[in-house]
Amino acid sequence: MNEPRTTAREPALDRTAAVADAVRDAHELGDFERVVELIGAALALDDLGAVTAGLAALRPPDRVDVFETFDIEEQRHLLRELADPVAADLLEELEDPFAGMIAAGLSPEVLAPILDEMETDEAADVLLDLPQGQQGAVLQAMDDTAEAEVRQLMAYPDDSAGGRMTRDFIAIRASDTVEDAIEHLRALDPDDGLVYYLYVQDAHDHLVGIISLRQLIVAAPGSRIGDLMTSDVLSVKVDDDQELAGQTMQRYDLRALPVIDLEDHLVGVITHDDLVDVLSEEATEDMYRLVGLDEQERPLDPVSTAVRKRLPWLALNLVMQLALVAALTGFRSTIDRVVALAVLFPLITAQGGNVGAQAMTIVVRLLALGEFDRAEVRQLLGKEMLVGLINGLAVGLLAGLIAIVVAGPQQAQVIGLAMVAAMTLNLTIGGLIGGGVPLLLHRIGFDPAVASSVFVTTLTDTLGVLLFLSIYLGLASWMGM
């Protein structure tokens, strides 16, 4: 971060330092536009020294924000000219599809050494976004060790523990001394981000323990790792879902989680930053699915992508609503006779959908946090129904008053009563449907979030209106109207 200030007379160096200083000042003032302007001006003059110095004055995520303001050819030009570790940092920070799109325009000779410098899991993500042909050429141009590790990671699905883990972990032996371990650490000189624990393996590469840096620091240099290490280590398998890995790290408050293959060999580690990403992604996924959005959609995707992803869902929603339209058509003559009924439909549907969505959100979130306890299922469903019943009665009485006003003197009694009864029943059932559908989906192995408002709402809408109309007809005929 602290670039040495040059005092040389050489004009290029002076300008480089001046740009870096100006960028640093503007950034400290929070003036992002000025930062972009300064680095953009240097880029326009093709003064790569100044561009590099300007970018170096920023923290990596801020650097990428500036980088993203350039057009794609400028971005590629910069990646070609920057030192490999700097280019690697930029690609690591870019979001998945963008890093791949930019990389796709670079030759294997340029791209391979940049990927060699990246964390292996990030490099694998970029490669997976490249066209097949280019993928092979770039892999071949990579450093042999990096290539082998990246190839292995590319074999795992994106959202599995294997797809999330990095292969950059530090392994030692139980027979090593503390001094050996420190010597090893000094020789590797890893990034701060990568090391919190050292992993202890036996001769067959099986994970037998972990030791934290803190333990290493306070131990006597001659002690054996095997005597100090914690041997009760939690881990996940390569093919476990990333959500399980995230839940395990969250529940047991772990900074890093070892990943083992089917033969119990240690093959990678999921680190703190991965946990944070997994939690964020899973929350976004649930929120998106609850309203019928594809979790892959990005806020600024092209319109065509958004249309393509959302239209089938809207069409399905329309088709489902046909059930309600058909039901209403069946009651056409009733509505024809008593228009007030149709005027009151929105009260029924809006409340039912709302109660259903609330119960569903509670259940989906509970399941996502892994705080799900079988014994609590019945209790939860019972509670949601009871809450629906009481709220339904209260809201139903209020809605009944509105109904009396809307219905006019002749129908006031019947429509008012039908409203109270229908609202109470619909909200009770809404609590059951909203809570029950995601639980059911979870039990049979589906993502509970796909229950989503649309399905639950269609169910409660149709049911609510049918209840209202049937109860009205029943009451009317009973009262001899």
Next chain:
Amino acid sequence: MNEPRTTAREPALDRTAAVADAVRDAHELGDFERVVELIGAALALDDLGAVTAGLAALRPPDRVDVFETFDIEEQRHLLRELADPVAADLLEELEDPFAGMIAAGLSPEVLAPILDEMETDEAADVLLDLPQGQQGAVLQAMDDTAEAEVRQLMAYPDDSAGGRMTRDFIAIRASDTVEDAIEHLRALDPDDGLVYYLYVQDAHDHLVGIISLRQLIVAAPGSRIGDLMTSDVLSVKVDDDQELAGQTMQRYDLRALPVIDLEDHLVGVITHDDLVDVLSEEATEDMYRLVGLDEQERPLDPVSTAVRKRLPWLALNLVMQLALVAALTGFRSTIDRVVALAVLFPLITAQGGNVGAQAMTIVVRLLALGEFDRAEVRQLLGKEMLVGLINGLAVGLLAGLIAIVVAGPQQAQVIGLAMVAAMTLNLTIGGLIGGGVPLLLHRIGFDPAVASSVFVTTLTDTLGVLLFLSIYLGLASWMGM
């Protein structure tokens, strides 16, 4: 974790070891019910040695799951009898209101030494849940240093950086050598969870740098901390929102974030586990608010609490729907004439609400992740409207066909056309409302998630139905029907 196995003949010790072994075995098999049964049996016999040993064989979160199966008097009995550090671990893992409820039944003499052993931020949370009178008595019975630190933390709001931070951090001076720092660390012997960085302060307790354990390990013992430390350190203020702290840690990939007071003194640190909790809580809060739930509601709250928290919201929802009921009442004679219109309402409202909820979810999530960029606002709103327009036209054509079937021969043309036009317009405006309302709320300093489906849906429902009816009437009169 690895309790020494006893070989003594003393029967109590034998039983203690046997329970611990049995618990460990059952836990490894994932048989939670057997674990509860074993420890519960020991508790029924008041064999506290065996209970303690059984609990000690579990990891802290699993231990708490067992503890939660006991009734509150058993829980208090256990806390009284267990060693203070063990009791402290239990209280730390319990969720906020429960820890307070249990602690409220303990005398200050029992509770104070347990709180002394807890992390300061967790102790403050428990104290805040106690009745006022008891709070003071417990604080007075606490160790003086712990009392002072906890009192300070209790002054900050729960969801501020100050309310989240712990005061258990390790501070050193720039003039210290690496050897001094390691000596200091050795003397304190902190938990692994608490230490990743050491914080470097000047003589006035201002934060001047940080140094990681990794840097400390690989450095020469005689080097000065001031020469090694990173002096470009990110921090937050005590009164900043916890969400800002979370976003900063997530964006810059930080394991720990220093918190400074208004005079720039280092007063605490937000650690990795806090970040994870903040991210989880903020996601839950957004998901809950989007469906009008209070973020404080817990899945298994008593029915009375759930009713009290949700009823006002449902009532508000009902009152808002009055706008639509009133509008429909205005069109009563039209509906009376053409019942098919009422039958088709659900198609309009379901689609509009859906599109609005999708746009809203995208914006709320974008804002929550702090990936909000002013320049992108217009682009995003424009995109959502355009997506709504295209999807509206496509879904509208489909809905138009349904309308033609429902309407019957005489009205087919007019109602079909009105449906296509109303759907297209409503979905375009739905995209604008869904995306625009949370953005507007954010700009004027409100939580965008309170825009929530209910408001957006009421708006799109009312608008959609009014559009449909008005366009129908316009077309009908233009066509001379």
